[in-house]
Amino acid sequence: MKKKIGLLYGGKSAEHKVSLQTALAVINALDYEKFEIYPIYITEQGEWIKGPLLEGKVETVAALQFSNGESLPPTALAPALFTADSQNAPFDIIFPLLHGPNGEDGTVQGLLELLNLPYVGNGVLASSAGMDKVIMKNIFAQAGLPQVNYVWFIRSEWEHNPVAAYEKVEADIGYPCFVKPANLGSSVGISKCTNREELVTAFKEAFQFDRKIIIEQGVTAREVELGVIGNDLPECSVAGEIIPKVEFYDYKAKYEDGNTALVIPAEITEAEYKLLEGLAKRAYKALDCSGLVRADFFLTKDGKAYINEVNTMPGFTPFSMFPLLWKHTGVDYPQLIERLVQLGIERYDEKQRIKYTF
Known part of the structure; x- marks a missing residue:
C-alpha cells in the first residue's frame, strides 16, 4: 500500500517563498510508486487550500499556489482537510514544509498533535524553542553549551527608552555585533553593526519583523x-x-x-x-x-x-x-x-x- 502524505507549505510568514521552493523540490523527489501526495497550500493571508492528488512532477511553484482548491479553516479541525481522499481515509503522515513563524514554531505541530496525526520533524517544544533565538540560547546556556555573548529586547522596552537599549548593547556586547529578529530564519532582518548609527538602523529593521530582537557579539x-x-x-x-x-x-x-x-x-x-x-x-x-x-x-x-x-x-x-x-x-x-x-x-x-x- 502506498503511504498517503499531506504536504503543508507556504504559510503566513516572511519565509513563504522559501517554503514554496522547498515544497517543489520535495514533490519532485518523492517516489510516486511509494507515496500518494496531497498538497495543502497555506496562503500568505493564512488561508488553507487543499489541492488535488498529485499525479507526477510539478514544473513551477505557481502550480502549487491553488486559486480554485478547496478552502477550509484548520481551526475547524475539518476532517476533509486532514484526510487524503473522498472516503476520508486518514493520512499516514503530514510533512510540514513550513519555514518561520506560523509553521516552524510549534503552532502547526500543536494542531497535528491535537488531531493525533503523525508528522515529520520536530515536536511542539523543540519547534517553539528553536524558533525563538532567545529561548533557545537560554536553554543552551542551562545545558552548558558554549555561546557568544548576547542580549535581547522587546519592542515596547526599546520604544520606551531606546538610548538605554543602545547603551546596554555597547556595554555588554560591543562592536561588531549582529542584530536579529528573535523569531525568524533565512537571515531575514539581520544586520551587522560596527557603530551606534548602524545599531539604531538595525534595531528599526529587526523590529519590523518581530516584537523581540536579539543582539549577539561578533566573533572572528x-x-x-x-x-x-x-x-x-x-x-x-x-x-x-x-x-x-x-x-x-x-x-x-x-x-x-x-x-x-x-x-x-x-x-x-x-x-x-x-x-x-x-x-x-x-x-x-x-x-x-x-x-x-x-x-x-x-x-x-x-x-x-x-x-x-x-x-x-x-x-x-x-x-x-x-x-x-x-x-x-x-x-x-x-x-x-x-x-x-x-x-x-x-x-x-x-x-x-x-x-x-x-
Whole structure:
C-alpha cells in the first residue's frame, strides 16, 4: 500500500517563498510508486487550500499556489482537510514544509498533535524553542553549551527608552555585533553593526519583523554546520563550511545572488569534527528534538567552538546546506526524505505508548 502524505507549505510568514521552493523540490523527489501526495497550500493571508492528488512532477511553484482548491479553516479541525481522499481515509503522515513563524514554531505541530496525526520533524517544544533565538540560547546556556555573548529586547522596552537599549548593547556586547529578529530564519532582518548609527538602523529593521530582537557579539571565526537526523539516537552528517563573498551570510547571499560558497566536507581536523558532533548532539537533546535539525557553529582559529543556533526546519531544497551535507555523507535527497518520513512515524508510534489514564 502506498503511504498517503499531506504536504503543508507556504504559510503566513516572511519565509513563504522559501517554503514554496522547498515544497517543489520535495514533490519532485518523492517516489510516486511509494507515496500518494496531497498538497495543502497555506496562503500568505493564512488561508488553507487543499489541492488535488498529485499525479507526477510539478514544473513551477505557481502550480502549487491553488486559486480554485478547496478552502477550509484548520481551526475547524475539518476532517476533509486532514484526510487524503473522498472516503476520508486518514493520512499516514503530514510533512510540514513550513519555514518561520506560523509553521516552524510549534503552532502547526500543536494542531497535528491535537488531531493525533503523525508528522515529520520536530515536536511542539523543540519547534517553539528553536524558533525563538532567545529561548533557545537560554536553554543552551542551562545545558552548558558554549555561546557568544548576547542580549535581547522587546519592542515596547526599546520604544520606551531606546538610548538605554543602545547603551546596554555597547556595554555588554560591543562592536561588531549582529542584530536579529528573535523569531525568524533565512537571515531575514539581520544586520551587522560596527557603530551606534548602524545599531539604531538595525534595531528599526529587526523590529519590523518581530516584537523581540536579539543582539549577539561578533566573533572572528569560520561558520561550520552539521546536519542531524534521528529521534532518541541522533546521527550527524559530515561538516560543511559557509564562506560568504559578502560581509555576512544574509538573505540575498542565501537565496538571490549566490554570493556564498559551500565547502563540503569542511576542511577541519578530526578533533574539531568530534567537538562539533558532540555539541550538536547535546543541543539536539537539550531541546528534545526529533526528525531533523541543522546545527550551526562558529569555529575559531585556536579550535574553540561556539554554537550559534539550531534550525528545526532548515533549508530543504537539493541545493540547500542540510540536504547537501547528507548527500556527502552518503544519503541522497530522495532517501533523506523517506528517512524523515519513517522517523516521523516511529516517533508517533513511540508516543502512542504513553498512558493517559490511571
